[in-house]
Structures are given as C-alpha cells and as structure tokens.
Amino acid sequence: MEWTEENMLLLIPLGLGWLAVWWLMPTNTKRPRILGGLAAVAALLMLQMMLLPPAGDLVRNGLFFLFAGTAVITAGLMITDRSPVYSALWFALVTLAVCGLFLLNSAPFLAASTIIVYAGAIIVTFMFVIMLAQQSGTSSSYDQQPFQPAVASLGAFLLLGALLFTLQEWGGIDGKNAPDEPKTGQFVALPAGIAANPLSQAPADNPREIGSLRVLGRSLFGDYLFAVELAGTVLLIATIGAIALAPRRSQGTL
C-alpha cells in the first residue's frame, strides 16, 4: 500500500492510459469516444509533468514535446482508428514525428532516410495494398472488432509500467538519482577494434558531429562493413522472396 502511494504519480497515468486505449478501441457499439480522448490527454499530461527537465534549452524542450506528443498521440490514433486507410496515414505522421526526434538526437541523415524509406516507400506500398484489398471503401467488420482489447492493453500497460518504473528507480527519470552531466564517447566499452579506430569516434567537443555523414559513413563502411554486406544480401534475398511470394495474377484482379 505504501508502495502504491509512493508511486501514485506513475500508476495513475498508466491506469488512465489503459482505460483510454481500451475505450478508444474500435467497436460496433456507439461509445462517446471523447471520454477516451480526455483520459488519454490527462494521462499524457501527468506523464509530461514527470518528464519535465529541471533545466534546459527552452527551444529544444519545446521541440521535444512537440515531436514526442505528436508521435504518441498519432500512434494512439493509428492503433485505434477503425479505417485502415486512416491508420496508415496516422502512421505516416508518427514517422514524421519520430524523424523530428531523430533530428533532436543529432541524426539528420537518419531522419532523412527514414522519411524516404517509410513515408516514401513503405507507407505508399501499404496504401496500395489497402486500396486494392478494400475496394468497397467501407471498413470491414473485422476492423471494428478488435481481438481481446482489454487483456492485451492491460498486459501492455503493465509492461510499460515496469519499464517506466525501472527508469524512475534506476535511470533517474525525474533527475533524482542520476548525475546530471553529459556523457561522452568513453562511457561504454566498445569492442577493441572499434574503440581503437579514431575515425569512427565523434569528436568529443562537437557532439553534433556524430550524426554527420562523414562519421556515419566511416563507421558503416569501416567498422561494420561485413554487417553492411550482410544487410545488403538480406535485402537482395528479401527482394527475390517478395517476387517469388507475390501471387501470380492476371490483369485487373488482385
């Protein structure tokens, strides 16, 4: 009981979030979805209070909350929308917001490539498939009847609670335990070959450099050359596999 009171600040938003997701799940009974939305907003706000950094760049924090909020809200909308087309579009928004977070994390190249790969290729392909498969336009019955929503979201929120609790207790989520100072490259012991390569290390004085193409490219084609080749092979095999798996069909049918 004592433990519950101590962690009330964590438990309430989790419970609210669970209720919100469960309530927002598509059903074929009429529900005031706004209740779920309100619960979700309340949960996020409470969580946001925990996330508030004690000190920092105002612009940076603002951008962070913008991107993070967008990502989380659109992700929620994506999994609860009854139309798969809208879901796909919400997913595109999630991707954009995540790319914003990437930018904040000094990964401009990654952000760009994610937008190209996801928004440009994957989402479009998904949309094509959805359009082909659901030509009738209305959402199907199976989109309105989720599979065991209550149990699944309860379990998932338990997992989230466990993760957040870990962060709070050992990571210093509110800054009470962790040292509040920047960490640099020598924090984690890297494999000897990689640690010895000065080119793949970001200059300590300029943390923005770590996402630059120069550093990334050297790391990719220096330290991880073999992995890159393997990934290329996997891509090739996946391409062949996709062609082989795709159903043969004549013109005009799916």
Add this chain to the structure above:
Amino acid sequence: MTASALESQLVVGAILFILGMIGFLTRRNLILIMLSAELMLHGVSVNLTAFSRYHGNPQGQVFTIFVLTIAACEAGLALSLILSLYQRRKSLDISLWSKLGEDDLAVFTSPPTAAPVAPADPNADLPHLTPAGRMPKTPGPNQAKT
C-alpha cells in the same frame, strides 16, 4: 545531452513500443498488424538514437540504419505474404487463419451485439468521373482464372 533528456526520449520510445504492441495484439487487419510492428520498431529506433547522442558515438545510429534495412525487407515480404493470403480468402482478417490451433476450439466469436456490416452500395456517395471515351474492358475474376 543531459541524462534527463535521455530519460525523456526513452519514455517516448517505450510508449511508442507499447502502443505498437497493443496494436499488434488487438487489431485483426493483417496490414494494421504489420504497421503496428513498424511502430514498435520506431520506438526502438528512438531509443537507439537517444543513446547514440547520449554516448556521443555513432554506433546507435548505425544500428538504426540496420533496423531500417531489415524493416524494409520485412515490409516487402510481409506485403507479398498478405497479398497471397488475401488471394486465398478474399479478406484481410487474421482470424481466418487459425488452422494450426486445436480443431474444436472457437477461434474468435463476434460479440452478440455485432451488427452485420451493411453491404456497400456501389452508387452511393462515391464521386463519379465524367465518362471519357469507352469504358476499358476488364475481365471478371472468374474469366481471369481460366
């Protein structure tokens, strides 16, 4: 990057991951299931880049690039599989595919209140294009089979 900024990123990553998981476990549309899996990957990617930034080395970003690669492979394969499955059942409902289960178990029973979905009226509120020339002849699915 401060530790508290890292923690915030990690929280966002965890929430995205969990939401993706919920979507994966509850939605019955094959495509949405795949999209939810991609959402989980996004959560992981956020974590990785945050750590990369925190530690000041590019390994996290390199790893994200690999995740991206594999996600692309996965999406391509998954879509062709989904198309194959759709060809068989003419539906994207995953609960139609439960052959591996025990035979006499009810897989998924719709709630009794489930209202039958109204069949789509082809001429309802869909926008009509002005006819331009002859309609292209499309062979029906039955003819195409033969």
Add this chain to the structure above:
Amino acid sequence: MTDWLKENVLWLIPAAPLLACLWIVLVGQVVRRKYAHRPLVLGLVVSLAASLYLLTVVVPQGFAHDEHEVSHSVITFVYQWFKVGTLDIPVTLRADAMSALMLTMVTSVSTLVAIFASSYMKGDPGYPRFFAAMSLFVFSMCMLVLAGNFLLLFVFWEAVGLCSYLLIGFWFQKPSAAAAAKKAFVVNRIGDFGLILGILLVWQTCGTLDFATLFDSSFVIDQMVRQQPEIFHWICLLLFVGAIGKSAQFPLQVWLPDAMEGPTPVSALIHAATMVTAGVYLVARCTPFFVHAPYIQMAVSGIGAATALIAAITALTQYDLKRVLAYSTVSQLGYMFMSLGAAGAGEGLAIHAVTFAMFHMFTHAFFKAVLFLSAGSVMHAMGDVIDMRRFSGLRKVLPITHWTFLAGALALAGVPLLSGFWSKDEILAVLAAASKGSAHGGFYQVILGIALLTSLMTAFYTFRAYFMTFWGPEKFPEEAGHHPHDAPPAMAGPLAILAIAALGIGLVTGPTHLYGHYLHHTPGLPHADEFPLDPVMMAISSVLAIAGIAVAYLLYVASPGIAQNLKRSLSIGFKISQEGLFIDWCGYKFVAAPLRTLASICEFFDRWVVDTIVDCFGFIPALFGSVIRPVQNGMVQNYGLVMMIGLVVCLISVLRALAGTM
C-alpha cells in the same frame, strides 16, 4: 569319390530338396512356372540316391550275419547353433540304421508322389507354390529324421507341421480348406506343447539333448535310472503326447480326416506315408527311455488300440473315398502304437515291438500311398468328385487305377503274402506274445482282441470302398464329362511302382527278416533273441482278412439290398459310425465351446474393466490438457499475447528482486 560321398552323403540328403525349394521360390515362381516340378524331382532323385547309399554306409557289410554288432551312428557337424551355459546345441546330422531306413522310405515315396503330382496338379494357378511347399516338407522331414539332438528334432517337428498347414490350406480360397488347415495346426500345437515339455524334462534330467550321448551308449540313462527311475514315466508321457498330436492318436486324431481338404498327393505323402509317422519314429527313437516306463508303454498300447478301433468303426460308413483312407490311416497308426506299447510286457519284447512297428510303418507308407494316389486318380477322372455314392463301376473305365487300388487294398486288408499281411501279422504276433507274458498279460489280451477286430474291420471297409468305387453299374457324376480318362503316364508310372512295392516289399523284407536285422543295428535298442513267426496268428489274420473281404463283396456286390436293410435296421449305429463316434462333436461341445465362453468372458473383462482403468489414466492428462488447451487456438495474436504476458511476469519478478536488494 566314395570318400567324398561318405563324408557328405548326410548333408546331401536334406540339401537337395532345400535347394529345390529355394530355386522354386526365387526363380521358379517367375520363370517356367509350368516346369516347377522339375527341380523338386531332380532334388528328390539325388536325395533318394544318397539315402540308398547311406543304407550301405551306416551298417557293416554283411550285416545280416552278425545282427548284434551295433554300428555307431554317422554324425556330421554343420555349425554351432547356440551355447548357453551347459546347454550346447550344435546343428548336427546324425544317421543310424533307423534313420537310414526312414530316409529311404521318405525319399522314395516322395519321389514317386512328386512325379504323380506333376501331372495331377497341372494347370493349377499355384503350381510352383505347391512344389515349393513340398520341397520344404521333404527337407524338413529329412532334417527331422537326421536331427542330432532333441531341440533340432523339435525345430523340424514344427517345420513339418508348418508345411502340413501350408499344404492342407493349399486351396485357401475354400473356407473348408482354410478351416482344416487351422484345425490341424491348432490341434498339433497341443501335442507340440507336450513334446517341448518332454524335451525340457530330458534336459533337466540328463543334462544333454544330444542323441549320440543319450543313445549311443547307455551310460547316461543307466545313471539316471539309478538316481530317479520314476522321472522316465514323466519324460515318456510328455514325449508320447507329442507323438499323439503328430500321429493323430486319440484324442487328438480329429485333425487328420479334415486334412484331406488338401490336394491328394499331399494326403498321400504327408498325411499317410511320412509326416504322421513321425510320432511313431519319435517313440521308436526314444525306446531307451520307454523301456524304463512300462506303464507308459501300456498307455501307448491302450491309446493305440482305442484309436485303431474308433477309426475303424468310423471308416465303416464313410462315403468320402479319401476319408475312408484317412480313417484307415489313423487306424493303422493305432496299430503301430499298439505294437510299440507291447514292449511294456517284458524287456525281451522291446526290440521286436519297435521293429514291427517300424516295419508296419514302412509297408504302410507304400500301400497307403498307392491307395491315396489311386483315389486321387479317381478324383482326377471324376472331375474332383470324391463321394462314392455318385460313381461306381469304374473298373472298365479306369483299368490302371483299378488294379493299383486293388493292390493297395489287398495289402492293407492283410491278404496273405502281401506286404500288409507280413507287418500286421508280426504286430499281432508280438501282441500275442505280450499277452502270454506274466506282466499285464490280461491287458494285452484285450489289446490283441481289439487288434483282431480292427483287422477284420479294416478288410471290410477297404473293400467296401473298393467295391463301391470299381464294381456295380457304371455311373459317372456330371462333373466328369462323358468319357473319363484313365491316369496319364506321369501318374500311372508312380502308381504302378508303388503298387508293386505294396504287393512285394513285405515279401522281400518280412519273412527274410531283412528289415528287422538291419534295424537291429540301431544303437540304443536292447538286444533280444530272434522272434519266431507265429503261424497261429498268421492263420487267424488271414481268415479275418478274407472274411472281411467276403462280407464286403456280399453286401456291396452280390446283394446290395442287404446293405440297405442293414443300414435301415441299424440306423442309430450307422449314424454313430458316420459321425465318427461324435468325437468331433464332443470336442466342439466340451472343449471348444467352454473355451469360447472363457474367451468371451476374458474379452468382456478386457474391454470393460481393463480398458476402463486404462482410459481413466488416459483421462488425467486430457483433463489437465483441457485447462490449457484454449491457449492453442491458432491465432497468432493469442500466442503473441501469451509471450508478452510471460515477458511482463519475468520483468516484474526481476524488478521485485532488484527492489528488494536496494
């Protein structure tokens, strides 16, 4: 050349038919199916030649002059079969005078029957199969005779039973043939069970199963007689049970008449001439045991007499020609056992009792083979009809068959100077001698009376069959067509040879004591003085034989009306005889039916009690399973959910542990 023969003649005898069998099975089934008999005939000729050579090898030259010189047996070691502790079982072939005579009989009759069958079985779809089984039978029979120890004897004892099963059920499409084969096999099992128990007892008592050790010198047996003489009663009883089964003695004689469902050459070879005499051979071979068990000897005699009488009574009224002969076979086997049992009357009679039994077996093989083959020839001509009421007067149409059948019938009836006369007379003489003896004389007097009565009946029923078939008005069944044809040369040849043998072989070997003197060289047989011919018994048996023939002639040729009147006035007796004294019926009622009831009770118990218990145990895992079964509903997401719950549980438990340490 002669040295090579001397060393290898033993294995050559069984090897030739075995090779023939393998050749027919592996090659003859496919290539030249119509000539499948050739390898068998060739192999049998080789075997016959080797057996005849063996006759000259196992006893010293000029044996007749010095009959008490026991020649040692010839032994060939083939390979070590197994050796467990003190039980040492090699595969050895062992031949002495008795084996050599038996082999000569087996191979000669087999050769003739095989030639006969090559024509008789022509056109049968199972032609190669028939000859393969027959080769296997001859091989097994030779091995049975040549076996060097009890266990090997038992193996081939079973093997001949198997061949008998295969050949009785040769036309397995016929339900009656399949049932007869099964019956023969099952009834034989009872006897075989006794035999294996007897063999085990021999091993337990004497510590060895080797014939050479047991019989070639009397050392082992003498030792045992000093230590525990009563054990020999048990050994002999059990061995005799084995003989009862194989030789169709009361009460296990029921299988032999049914065995006539097989092809006639098989009936002639296996169920008249050779296999059924294996029981006689076994008892004769074990004479060194039996002389120490006089009460069992009496039982042997008694069982033999009962069998002979019952079978003779049954044979009186049968209409099936082959069944008459089958009952006659049972009856004659009874004779042989009567003779064997006569050894119980005194030590001095033992060797003569055995000799005369073996001699009767020898002559019986020939005249019964000719009778069966002639019956087969009749069947062949009559389109497989064997009911004597449906044909008659065949002596004009089938002259060869008529003469050969007549020769066999005369020999069987014991008409003076023919082979049956000599052997049967000697049996009667030894029984008469036994009844005069001091020990159990009264018992043997009864046996002698039965033997004489049976002798009369034998003559009567044999000639009843003869007259019904070959005399009277000419009548054919419609299956025969209009012109029944006599035996073709391949059938007539063996018939003629066998007929001559049936007539003459007794004359050659009986009064000259050629056979007896030769047999006396068998190691292990007790010695005794010359047995004189008994002119009184000769006269009585001749009178009885001729009287029987005369009555048959009177009833079935001269005035058939008397037979009809007799049949009407004695209808109950007729019925009893017709049904074989209801022994089969009693067997079904009092043995088979209670066993069937027991079996159904067991089945009920198994199905409802044992199965229920087993099902209860089987239900427990099913119960547990039904609790967690719904997890496996085939939905991917369900599996994912379970996975996630597992992850949550793990994570939370780890967290709790970590929180505890802080």
